[in-house]
Amino acid sequence: MPWLPRAALLWDVVLGFMGTAAFLIDLGADLWAAGQYVFSGRYLWAALVLALLGLASVALQLFSWVWLCADPAGLHEPQPPGRCLALLHLVQLGYLYRCVQGLQQGLLVWQQEAPSEFDLAYADFLTMDISMLRLFETFLETTPQLTLVLAIVLQSGRAEPYQLALMCQVRGCWGPQGSRVSYTLKELRDKATENDCVLRLQREVGVSIGTSFVGISWALLDYHRALRTCLPSKSPLGLGSSVVYFLWNLLLLWPRVLAVALFSALFPHSVALHFLGLWLVLLLWVWLQGTDFMPDARSEWLYRATVATILYFSWFNVAEGHTRGRATIHLVFLLSDSILVAVTWSTHTSWLPSGIPLHVLLPASGLCFLLGLALRLAYYRWLHPSCRWEPDRVDGTRGFRSLEGLQLPHNSRMTRLAQNFFPRVREEEAALPQKEEVNGVARPSRPRTDGLNW
Numbered sequence: 001m002p003w004l005p006r007a008a009l010l011w012d013v014v015l016g017f018m019g020t021a022a023f024l025i026d027l028g029a030d031l032w033a034a035g036q037y038v039f040s041g042r043y044l045w046a047a048l049v050l051a052l053l054g055l056a057s058v059a060l061q062l063f064s065w066v067w068l069c070a071d072p073a074g075l076h077e078p079q080p081p082g083r084c085l086a087l088l089h090l091v092q093l094g095y096l097y098r099c100v101q102g103l104q105q106g107l108l109v110w111q112q113e114a115p116s117e118f119d120l121a122y123a124d125f126l127t128m129d130i131s132m133l134r135l136f137e138t139f140l141e142t143t144p145q146l147t148l149v150l151a152i153v154l155q156s157g158r159a160e161p162y163q164l165a166l167m168c169q170v171r172g173c174w175g176p177q178g179s180r181v182s183y184t185l186k187e188l189r190d191k192a193t194e195n196d197c198v199l200r201l202q203r204e205v206g207v208s209i210g211t212s213f214v215g216i217s218w219a220l221l222d223y224h225r226a227l228r229t230c231l232p233s234k235s236p237l238g239l240g241s242s243v244v245y246f247l248w249n250l251l252l253l254w255p256r257v258l259a260v261a262l263f264s265a266l267f268p269h270s271v272a273l274h275f276l277g278l279w280l281v282l283l284l285w286v287w288l289q290g291t292d293f294m295p296d297a298r299s300e301w302l303y304r305a306t307v308a309t310i311l312y313f314s315w316f317n318v319a320e321g322h323t324r325g326r327a328t329i330h331l332v333f334l335l336s337d338s339i340l341v342a343v344t345w346s347t348h349t350s351w352l353p354s355g356i357p358l359h360v361l362l363p364a365s366g367l368c369f370l371l372g373l374a375l376r377l378a379y380y381r382w383l384h385p386s387c388r389w390e391p392d393r394v395d396g397t398r399g400f401r402s403l404e405g406l407q408l409p410h411n412s413r414m415t416r417l418a419q420n421f422f423p424r425v426r427e428e429e430a431a432l433p434q435k436e437e438v439n440g441v442a443r444p445s446r447p448r449t450d451g452l453n454w
C-alpha cells in the first residue's frame with residue numbers, strides 16, 4: 001500500500017465504521033421485518049427472509065474461518081485463542097469480529113505519525129478480506145431480499161408497511177373497506193390522513209428499494225477497488241472511473257433484478273425451479289473454468305456455489321485469461337432469460353394488479369440496460385487498467401519484502417482474483433521473477449493433484 005495522508009487514512013476508518021454500522025442495522029431490520037411478517041400472518045415471507053439471512057450468515061462464517069485457518073501462522077497476532085475464534089464463528093459473529101479487527105487496525109495506522117509498512121500492509125490485508133465477504137453477503141442476502149420485496153410489491157400491487165421501519169403504523173389504509181357514500185367531516189379528515197400516510201409509505205418504500213440497488217452497486221465498486229490495490233503497477237481507481245463503474249453496474253443490475261422479481265410475482269411456485277436450473281448451469285460453468293481460490297477442494301465448492309449465485313444476477317470473473325468471450329456469453333445468457341420473462345409477462349398481463357405500471361417499468365428497464373451496456377463498453381475501452389501501463393512504484397510494490405526481519409502481509413487470494421480480472425496485467429507481470437505464494441506464504445512450485453499446474 002502506498003503511503004497515504006492522515007486524512008485519507010481517517011476516511012478509510014470512517015468508511016469501515018459506516019460499513020460495520022450498516023451491517024448491524026441491516027441485521028436488525030431483517031429480524032424486525034421477519035417478526036412483522038409473522039405478526040401479520042405472512043409466514044412464508046418471514047421464512048424466506050430468515051432463510052436468506054441464515055444461509056448468507058453461515059456462508060460468511062465458513063469463508064471467514066477457512067481463510068483464518070489458511071493464513072500464515074502468527075499473522076493475526078494478537079488474536080483470541082483458536083477455540084474462542086471457532087466459537088465466534090459458530091455463533092455467527094465471525095464476520096463482525098473481522099470488521100472490528102479491521103477498524104482496530106485502521107485506527108492504529110491512523111494514530112501513527114509515520115505508519116510502518118507492515119501495519120499498512122496488514123490493514124490492507126484485512127480490508128481486502130472484509131470487502132470480499134461484504135460482496136458475498138450482498139449477493140447471498142441483500143440482492144435476493146430485494147428481489148423478494150419487489151416480487152411482493154408486483155404481486156400485491158402495494159408496499160407492505162412492515163417492509164420499512166416507519167414512525168407510524170398503517171392499518172386498513174390500502175383501499176376502501178366498505179361502500180359508504182357519505183362521511184362526517186372527522187371521517188373525511190381521517191381518510192385524508194390515511195391517504196397521506198399511504199403516499200408517504202409508498203415514497204419511502206421506493207427510496208428503500210433505490211437505496212438497496214445503490215448499496216449493491218457500491219459493494220461491487222468496493223470489491224473492484226480492492227482488486228486494483230493488488231496491482232503493483234496500477235494506480236488506485238480514480239473518481240471518474242469509480243463513477244462509471246458504479247453506474248454501469250447499477251444500470252445493468254436493475255433490469256435483471258426486476259426480471260427475476262417479475263417472474264417471482266407471476267409464477268411464485270416456479271421461481272425456485274427457475275433459480276435452481278440457472279444456478280446449476282452457472283455452477284457447471286464455474287467448475288469448468290477451473291477455479292483455484294480456496295485452500296482446499298471442499299471449500300472450493302463453497303466458493304463456486306457462491307460465485308454461481310453472483311452470476312445469476314451480475315458478472316463476476318473467476319478464471320485467468322482474456323474475459324471478453326466469457327463476459328459476452330454471460331451477458332447474452334442473462335439477457336435472453338430476462339427477455340423471456342418479459343415476453344411471458346406480455347401473455348399473462350392480467351395476472352398482476354392493474355396498478356403496477358409495467359408498461360413504464362419494462363421500457364425504462366430496457367433503456368437502463370442499453371445505457372449500462374454503453375457505460376460498460378466505455379469503461380473497458382478507456383478506463384480499464386489494462387488500457388495503460390505505468391512504471392512500477394517502489395512504495396506500491398506488493399509481494400514479500402523484508403522489513404526488519406518481518407515479511408509483509410500479502411493477500412494472495414485477492415491477488416489471484418485481480419490477475420484473473422485484469423488478464424493483460426497478469427501477462428505483463430509474468431516476466432518478472434516471482435516466488436510462488438499460497439495464502440501469503442512463498443514456497444517452491446509443485447505439481448497439483450487436480451490436474452492443474454502451479
